[in-house]
Amino acid sequence: MSEEITRIAAKGDGVTATGRHFAGAITGDIVSEDGTIIPGPHHVDPPCRHFGTCGGCQLQQADDAALRQFVTERVVFAAESQDIQVGQLLPTHLSPPRTRRRATLHGLKAGKGAVIGFREGRSNRIVDMRECHILAPELFALVAPLRKLIADHAGKQPIDIALTLADQGVDCFLKNFAADGLAATEALLEFAGTHGLARLSFDQGYGAETVWEPDPVTITLGNVPVDMPHDSFLQPTRDGEDLLVGDARDFVTGANTVADLFSGLGTFAFALAGPAKVLAVEAARDAFLACKGAANGHGVPIHAMHRDLFRNPLTAEEIGRFGAVVLDPPRAGAREQVAQIAASEANRVAYVSCNPSSWAKDAKALVEAGFRLEKLRPVGQFRWSTHVELTSYFTR
Structure with a gap:
């Protein structure tokens, strides 16, 4: 049957x-x-020749309607799994093809040539990328030149290649790339100059070493250029970031003081600051310093705090001083911090998540403390993948 x-x-x-x-x-x-x-x-024909082998995409055979249903159900089912009632389900957002502005590729010298691309699904084998329908064109344009650079100057060990589209162009960070000798260093400089890189760095196991950076690399957040440390976290697409920030702004509008927890470089803090005063709390030292420096340098009402919210969450008393709370934790969620929010006098929480499962457990704790899930939006920034995100708004 x-x-x-x-x-x-x-x-x-x-x-x-x-x-x-x-x-x-x-x-x-x-x-x-x-x-x-x-x-x-x-069911549609996958646009990429590598689909089925490359682990970067899992759902290229699904049209937009099926993709949207998948992203929506992942989020809605997560809420239902914890018996959480959704007040308003906002329209699902899907990022268009070729909009990914950050990605980590893998490279390996192979004979007289090299391979570069994403790994196969459930394997360490590298798929030699000849086309890609998710990367921004500025990133994909570097694939062939990087293949030649690796073939000519890399050692035998696998290389991780972190590419990020910054304000000044592409930031390229090569990990495990042994730039031994003058010829290799000259080749790196020529590569960076020829392709107009914003920055070229490599790591031989002792931390990042920058060999090319004509101007300080920044990423603009809320109209403020923020210094971008190596391997900085950014939302994967510009359209996705605009949507997440727009939702957070709508959710906390009217609050005079906002606590932005797990703030990173300040993606939400810079968008929300002025007229609101924002406390931006981040554990990663480089990101904290970048946020603090940009806020101080441009007179933005942000107080940056260096604090590990997993080991030392803001207390219920501290949380109660703010008109609204925004949190965007890692995939593990924010159990310890959510427990303090639940015990506080806070009554407005905007929760952005990259993992519906951990979010649902945290959301359950908020609901049990008297919060209502007023709004929920599924977000598919990682097009054609099974990675799903969301925005949510709780009040009590």
Whole structure:
């Protein structure tokens, strides 16, 4: 008996109404008795030749409607798993193709040449990238030149290549790249100059060494240029960042004081500061210093605090001094900090999450403390992947 795929599971498998999972199937497909997948109305031809091998994408065979349903259900089901009632479900956001402004590729010298790209799914093998439909064009344009650089000057060890689109252009950070000798150093400088890099750095195991940076590298946050340390965290797409920031601004509008927890470089802090006064709390020292320096240098009403919120969360008493709280924690969530928020007098919380599962557990703790989930928005910045994000707003 054939069955129809009714949804896409968290890891990308198609699922039937009876709970059977089929790899590669998506919503609307029909699975015949022998397991053959008959494409449905939402099944499209993957645009990239590497799909199915490259681990960068899992759902290129799904059209936008199926992708949107997948992202939405991941978030809504997470709330339902904790019996959390959603007040208003905001429209799901999907980032367009070729908008990823940061990515880590992998490179390896192979014979007289080299391979560069993402790794295969569940493997360390590198897929030699010849096209990519997720990277911003400025990043993909460096793939072929980097392949030649690795072939000519790298050692035999695998190399990680962190590419980030900054205000001044592409920031390129090579990890495990042994720049031995004058020829290798000259090649790096020529590569950086020829391709107009904003910065070129490498790490041989002793930390980042910058060999090219014509002007200090910055990223503009809330109209303020902020120094960008090596390997800084940024939202993966500009459109996604604009949406997350816009939601946070809407959620906390009217608050005179805001605590921005897990603030990073200040993605939310700089957008919210003025007229509100913002406390930006971050554990990573480089990010904290960059946020503090930019705020002080441009007269922005942000007080940056260096503090590990996992080991030393803001207390309930400290939290109660703010008109609203914004938090954007790592994938593990913010259990310790949420417990203090729940015990505080705070009544407005904007929670941005990159993991619906950990968010749902934290949200449950807030609801049990009297909060209501007023608004919830699913966000798919990592197009064609199973990585899903969200914004949420709680009041009490």
